[in-house]
Amino acid sequence: MNSLHDAYCSSPEWAEILVGEVLPWGLAGLPEPEYAVELGGGFGASTAYLLDWARRLTVIEADATLAAGLTARFPTVDVRHADARRVPLADGVADAVVCFTMLHHVTPPAAQDELFFEAARLLRPGGWFAGTDSVASDRLREFHDGDVYEPLDPQTLPVRLMAAGFGEVDVEVGDRLRFRARR
Template identity: 50%
Template sequence: MNALHRRLCRSERWAARMHGEVLPWALEGVDLGGDVLEIGPGYGVTTHWLAERAGALTAAEVDPRLAKDLGRAMGERVDVRTADGTRLPFADASFDAVVCFTVLHHVSSPAAQDRVFAEAARVLRPGGVFAGSDSRRSLRFRLLHVGDTMVVVDPATLPDRLRGAGFHVATADAGERSFRFRAQR
């Protein structure tokens, strides 16, 4: 991520938007009471919110430095692992819910995004839910990602991609600046 993007993702303003708007909307009706996996927590803004609501929370972060910092910040409340969402180091059917927020557009290609979806399906228990949100394409979003990986997911095609990854039921709802998705194994 570029310097502006890193600063935004650590800001109080971003945390307030995520905690007050995006997370409650994206996870409306999702049961977080069991074993929950968060893919791509980054600086941990979403992890802090989830830790107050999830049963047992595990976070898989690809960046070793961010994973180490988040592990130190969360202590024993969250099991933070350095792991790639396309190759999760967890057994099949390990989690009741898998979540990710503003991560998918950082995945290098649609094929790699589809591997993240397949891994989420693999590690979910039968009946488990994969849920989250990501940003929609806009000029502001593009400017924020100058020099960054930015592979925007089209919410109109996402349900078919999720079903192709092994989910039985999949939906995506677009808001003004972001979209949420839900898929069930």
């Protein structure tokens, strides 16, 4: 991430928005899982929230420094330094796989599709893949100057999720994008 993006994503202001608005909206109506996998824990604001949502939690983080920070901050969480497209967990282990405001950092779209297939692989039958992301805008493209910025297309997302093996796909767009899909 560029330094501005890094500073914002690690700020208390962003954590407050994530915990106060984004996560409650992203998870509204979903059953609390026994075991959840979070893809892209980042600085840990969503992880802190998910500790009260799932009985057991594994976090996958591609950045080694962020993964080490998550491990230190959350000793009861299984943190894995790994690519979310190749998670070192067995097939069908999770009741829920979630990711929040991170998919636009996965490029190209074919890599996002690999992540969707991996989420489906990790889920038990009936499990949920859910998350949120930003909606494409010139302002966000500017904010991501020097970063990876591959916003999701809400029009094609349902078909992409179904191709990865999901049913009951729901995509909602407002100020942000929310998706849910059931394996």
